[in-house]
Amino acid sequence: MKALVVYESMFGNTADVARSVADGLAGAFEVTVADVRDRPSPAGVDLLVVGAPTHAFGLSRPATRADAAQQGEVREGAQELGIRELLDGSARLAGTPVAAFDTKVNKAYVPGSAARKALRLLRGLGGRAVLPAESFRVTGMTGPLVAGELDRARQWGQTLAASALAARQHV
């Protein structure tokens, strides 16, 4: 059973969450973690998970990634490609189990979520959502993550693995 976790990350927080989600999946899946800029292919995977930072209430665009680069030091190549563009150019997913997470600032009443948008795109491609979109919180624009979020990400990965396996048995 193979899982692919694809992340986009300007400042590294979503990348850290992706690795913790992968840790959580690792008991049940052979997991590959990939940066979106490497354009990983979901062909042949049993579970596709995408993660992205929330930008302007949704998934990043080239302009918001350029904005991010004005706010702090961004990871090499991070401006090149986002999850939105990867999914826009993706082949159909034909029933592949999918899930999405994001990072967003730790404030009440901040609307919008990159993960919700990503899950809509994944469903539009024919993916079958295993869990609702999930958000992990950062303390400010460039991070760091709120204490405990990496543990919560690992637990979410475990729950995701269990849900994906249970859904398989009911097909």
Ligand SMILES: Cc1cc2nc3c(=O)[nH]c(=O)nc-3n(C[C@H](O)[C@H](O)[C@H](O)COP(=O)(O)O)c2cc1C
């Ligand atoms: C241009 C820009 C727009 C942003 N818009 C939002 C937003 O609408 N809602 C939110 O909660 N956080 C917003 N943020 C904060 C990001 O979610 C935060 O930078 C991100 O979670 C950090 O993850 P990363 O280190 O993986 O890039 C924005 C950040 C940038 C740079």
